[in-house]
Amino acid sequence: xxxxxxxxxxxxxxxxxxxxxxxxxxxxxxxxxxxxxxxxxxxxxxxxxxxxxxxxxxxxxxxxxxxxxxxxxxxxxxxxxxxxxxxxxxxxxxxxxxxxxxxxxxxxxxxxxxxxxxxxxxxxxxxxxxxxxxxxxxxxxxxxxxxxxxxxxxxxxxxxxxxxxxxxxxxxxxxxxxxxxxxxxxxxxxxxxxxxxxxxxxxxxxxxxxxxxxxxxxxxxxxxxxxxxxxxxxxxxxxxxxxxxxxxxxxxxxxxxxxxxxxxxxxxxxxxxxxxxxxxxxxxxxxxxxx
Amino acid sequence: xxxxxxxxxxxxxxxxxxxxxxxxxxxxxxxxxxxxxxxxxxxxxxxxxxxxxxxxxxxxxxxxxxxxxxxxxxxxxxxxxxxxxxxxxxxxxxxxxxxxxxxxxxxxxxxxxxxxxxxxxxxxxxxxxxxxxxxxxxxxxxxxxxxxxxxxxxx
Amino acid sequence: xxxxxxxxxxxxxxxxxxxxxxxxxxxxxxxxxxxxxxxxxxxxxxxxxxxxxxxxxxxxxxxxxxxxxxxxxxxxxxxxxxxxxxxxxxxxxxxxxxxxxxxxxxxxxxxxxxxxxxxxxxxxxxxxxxxxxxxxxxxxxxxxxxxxxxxxxxxxxxxxxxxxxxxxxxxxxxxxxxxxxxxxxxxxxxxxxxxxxxxxxxxxxxxxxxxxxxxxxxxxxxxxxxxxxxxxxxxxxxxxxxxxxxxxxxxxxxxxxxxxxxxxx
Numbered sequence: 066x067x068x069x070x071x072x073x074x075x076x077x078x079x080x081x082x083x084x085x086x087x088x089x090x091x092x093x094x095x096x097x098x099x100x101x102x103x104x105x106x107x108x109x110x111x112x113x114x115x116x117x118x119x120x121x122x123x124x125x126x127x128x129x130x131x132x133x134x135x136x137x138x139x140x141x142x143x144x145x146x147x148x149x150x151x152x153x154x155x156x157x158x159x160x161x162x163x164x165x166x167x168x169x170x171x172x173x174x175x176x177x178x179x180x181x182x183x184x185x186x187x188x189x190x191x192x193x194x195x196x197x198x199x200x201x202x203x204x205x206x207x208x209x210x211x212x213x214x215x216x217x218x219x220x221x222x223x224x225x226x227x228x229x230x231x232x233x234x235x236x237x238x239x240x241x242x243x244x245x246x247x248x249x250x251x252x253x254x255x256x257x258x259x260x261x262x263x264x265x266x267x268x269x270x271x272x273x274x275x276x277x278x279x280x281x282x283x284x285x286x287x288x289x290x291x292x293x294x295x296x297x298x299x300x301x302x303x304x305x306x307x308x309x310x311x312x313x314x315x316x317x318x319x320x321x322x323x324x325x326x327x328x329x330x331x332x333x334x335x336x337x338x339x340x341x342x343x344x345x346x347x348x349x350x351x352x353x354x355x356x
Numbered sequence: 357x358x359x360x361x362x363x364x365x366x367x368x369x370x371x372x373x374x375x376x377x378x379x380x381x382x383x384x385x386x387x388x389x390x391x392x393x394x395x396x397x398x399x400x401x402x403x404x405x406x407x408x409x410x411x412x413x414x415x416x417x418x419x420x421x422x423x424x425x426x427x428x429x430x431x432x433x434x435x436x437x438x439x440x441x442x443x444x445x446x447x448x449x450x451x452x453x454x455x456x457x458x459x460x461x462x463x464x465x466x467x468x469x470x471x472x473x474x475x476x477x478x479x480x481x482x483x484x485x486x487x488x489x490x491x492x493x494x495x496x497x498x499x500x501x502x503x504x505x506x507x508x509x510x511x
Numbered sequence: 512x513x514x515x516x517x518x519x520x521x522x523x524x525x526x527x528x529x530x531x532x533x534x535x536x537x538x539x540x541x542x543x544x545x546x547x548x549x550x551x552x553x554x555x556x557x558x559x560x561x562x563x564x565x566x567x568x569x570x571x572x573x574x575x576x577x578x579x580x581x582x583x584x585x586x587x588x589x590x591x592x593x594x595x596x597x598x599x600x601x602x603x604x605x606x607x608x609x610x611x612x613x614x615x616x617x618x619x620x621x622x623x624x625x626x627x628x629x630x631x632x633x634x635x636x637x638x639x640x641x642x643x644x645x646x647x648x649x650x651x652x653x654x655x656x657x658x659x660x661x662x663x664x665x666x667x668x669x670x671x672x673x674x675x676x677x678x679x680x681x682x683x684x685x686x687x688x689x690x691x692x693x694x695x696x697x698x699x700x701x702x703x704x705x706x707x708x709x710x711x712x713x714x715x716x717x718x719x720x721x722x723x724x725x726x727x728x729x730x731x732x733x734x735x736x737x738x739x740x741x742x743x744x745x746x747x748x749x750x751x752x753x754x755x756x757x758x759x760x761x762x763x764x765x766x767x768x769x770x771x772x773x774x775x776x
Contacts (some may be wrong), residue, residue: 121690144696152694159684160691162716164505172713176696206508208720222695357740360730364674367726371718373674373679391711411670414680428597434686495707502712503719510723 073127104271105283106308119150151228157219167203191225214246365408372412380472394495396455399442410435452492460485520731533649555773665741
C-alpha cells in the first residue's frame, strides 16, 4: 500500500479565538500506481490535506504512512519524505527563480544531494518527460517562456526529484485549452510510463472522469466520498448541495433523465451518451411513425 | 509613467514591510536583525526604491509597538541610505555601504539614548552596523547578483 | 504561519468611532502613543487602559479581533518582559544561583509589557475603524501644509495605502513560495548563517517577480481609470469634521490633561 492515512486531524490557530478545524478525522488508503482525483469546494481542506502528505504540515493526531514509513513520527527527516512525495502547487510557475531552465529544474534534486553527471542526466530526463526540448530550452531564462512552458518547467522541477508519488494541485488552472489538453496527456504518460501514484486536485470534473481510478470528495475538512468516479458522480444531488458539479456529459444526461426517466442518467462518457440519445430519438420517431 | 513609478515604490514598500514582519520579533528593538535590510540594495536597480524603502520602513515601524521612535528616525535613516545607495549604483560593492553607516549611526544612537541600553555609544553603533552588514552584504550581495541577471523586471 | 496581521484590516461597522473623521482618529492615535510615553506610574496606566477599553466598547469591534493584532507581537512582549525581569538591578526580590529578580525589574517588566500591549491596541483601533481610503485622505489632508516645502503629500499617502493593502497579499505569496520551495527540498532552518542567507534567494526572487507583476497590473488598472495623480483630484465623499469630532477633541484634550496629571500623583 502506497499511502495510508489514519484518522488525521488538523486544527488551525488552536486555542485562539479564530480556531478552525481544517481536517476532521480523515482516513483513506491509496494503492501503488493509482490515479486518485480529489475534489472539493474552496476551503474544504484540499490544500491542507496535500501538504500533510509530503510533510509540510503535521497532523494534530493520527498517522500517515508513505511507502511503509510513518511520516508523522517525531523527528522524521523531511528530505526523506520529499524524495518520495513530490508536490506541485497551484500556479507553480511562480516558484521559478533561477537564471536558466536547467538550473531551476536542478534545484530540487540538488537539495536532495544529487550532483555531477547523475544530476545532469536527471534534469535532462525530467525536462523531456514534460514534453520540452532539452537542448532548445536549457539555457533560456524561465521568465522568457510562455505560461504553458513555464508550468511544465515547474513540474519538471518536481519530477526531477524522482518521487514515487506525485501530487498535483489544479495543474491545469489558467491554461488555454490547447496547453490544458497537452498537460493532461503529459500527466497521463507520466502515470503510465513512470508508474507513479498520482493525486490530482481539480475543479474540472471532465478531467477527473477521464483520468482518475478513484475520487475523494472533501467537504469542510471531512472526507465525504471515496469511490470510483462513476459512483461518485452518480450522486449528483449530493454533490450539488456541497457546491460541486459533475462531468458535463453527466449533467446533460441527468437533466434529460429528469425529463424522461427512460433515459439513463448515470452516463459518464460521450459515446455512451450519444448512443443513448440516438436510440431515444429513433424509438420516438418510430413510435410517431407507428401512431 | 508616474503612476508606474508610484505603484512600484508602493509595492517595494510592501515587500519591505512583509520581509520585516515575517521575521518578527527579531526585526525590532534591540536586535534589529532585518532580512528586509537586504532590500536596501534595490536603489541600484530602480530609483522608485528610494521612496519605496522609506515608506516600507515607515510602515514596518508603525505596526511595531517598539518602533514609534524608530518610525521617525529609522525611516529617515533608511531614506538617506537609499539615496546613498542610488548614488553608488554603478559600483556594486559600495551599494550596501550607505545603509550600514546610516543605520549604524542613527539607530545606534537611538538605542543608546532612548532605550537606555547599558553599553557605550560606540558599542551600540557597531552592534547595529554589524547586524546591518550581515543583512546588506550577506544577503544583499547574493540578491544583487541574482537580480542583476534579471534586470528586465524593473522596466 | 505569519498570516494574521490586523493592520490595514478594516472591520466594518457603524459605531461612533467608525464615523469620526480620519484626521481626528490619526491625531488621537498619535497623541495616545505619545501619552503612553508620558505615563510613568500605575495610575496613568490604569487611566489609559480604562479609556482604551471604553473606546473599544464604543467601536463595537469584537475583542477577538483585537487579540488577533497582538498575536505577532506576543513574542516581543514576552521577550521585553523577560529581559526586564532578569536584567534590571535593584532591591532583590528573589535570588537563586545566577538568577536575580529585583522589585524594579518586575515593576519595569509589567510596565513595558503593558505599554506595548496598549500601543498595539491603540494603533489597531485606528486601522480597524477607518477605511484605508479614509486613512489616505486623512494623511493627505494632514500633510498638505507640507506641500509648500516640496513634500508630495498625495503621492505619499497613495503609496502608503497601496503598500498597506498589499501586505496581506504578499505575506500569503511569501508563504506559498516558501512551501513550494520546501516541497523541492529547500531548507531555511538549518545550516550556517551563509547557507541560510543564500537559501533566501529562492524566496526573494520569486517574491520580487510577483510584486513587480502586481505593480504593473495595478498601474495599468489605475491609468485605465484615468488616474493622473493628485492634482485636481476630487473625492466622492469629502471628509468633514462633524460635531462628534468636536466632542472627541474635547475628550482628547481632557484625557491628555489627566494623563499629564497622573505624573504628579
